[in-house]
Amino acid sequence: MSLPDKAFPVSWDQFHRDARALAWRLAGLNKNFRAIVCITRGGLVPAAIISRELNIRLIETVCVASYHDYSTQGEMDLLKGITPELLTDGGEGVLVVDDLTDTGKTAAQVRTMLPKAHFACVYAKPTGVPTIDTFITEVSQDTWIYFPWDMGFTYQEPIAKGHRG
Numbered sequence: 001m002s003l004p005d006k007a008f009p010v011s012w013d014q015f016h017r018d019a020r021a022l023a024w025r026l027a028g029l030n031k032n033f034r035a036i037v038c039i040t041r042g043g044l045v046p047a048a049i050i051s052r053e054l055n056i057r058l059i060e061t062v063c064v065a066s067y068h069d070y071s072t073q074g075e076m077d078l079l080k081g082i083t084p085e086l087l088t089d090g091g092e093g094v095l096v097v098d099d100l101t102d103t104g105k106t107a108a109q110v111r112t113m114l115p116k117a118h119f120a121c122v123y124a125k126p127t128g129v130p131t132i133d134t135f136i137t138e139v140s141q142d143t144w145i146y147f148p149w150d151m152g153f154t155y156q157e158p159i160a161k162g163h164r165g
């Protein structure tokens with residue numbers, strides 16, 4: 001995959017707002033989640049916000065990586081699996097959190113471990129939407145989402161000179 005045409009930069013403020021909106025939506029489900037499994041590394045940030053809002057204190061990680069080269073997806077590496085105590089009942093009552101779904105491959109991989117868990121992410125692209133139960137904002141497939149933890153302050157070209165953001 002080459003870098004998509006459009007850029008969707010997200011500030012810390014906006015991310016906090018959108019993650020909190022996700023927490024509101026999850027709270028409305030009245031599911032009383034027993035634990036969060038966050039998909040590292042991107043899921044760590046929304047998991048911190050959601051765990052605070054929903055008062056969920058049992059937090060587990062599943063460590064997978066597939067974007068080894070910036071925007072190019074490769075093999076799915078499982079670096080750390082999920083504790084057996086959360087795998088019982090197919091993960092019923094477990095909330096899986098990630099920052100976004102793109103192709104849906106990451107969520108599909110974790111779904112094989114926790115088929116009955118509830119999957120939530122802040123942002124979603126159309127191909128990934130079927131793999132997720134709850135999300136907040138959908139962006140087009142040809143958009144790259146730039147998260148605040150990957151960014152720094154740099155000069156921006158004016159739009160008229162070909163600026164992408």
Ligand SMILES: O=P(O)(O)OC[C@H]1O[C@H](OP(=O)(O)OP(=O)(O)O)[C@H](O)[C@@H]1O
Pocket residue numbers: 039040041042043064065066067073098099100101102103104105106107128
């Ligand atoms: O739906 P997909 O096409 O599978 O892509 C979505 C995944 O890609 C990114 O993680 P990445 O593998 O880059 O690792 P990171 O969270 O450590 O940055 C993102 O945080 C999601 O977990």
Ligand SMILES: [Mg+2]
Pocket residue numbers: 039040041042043098
């Ligand atoms: Mg990730």
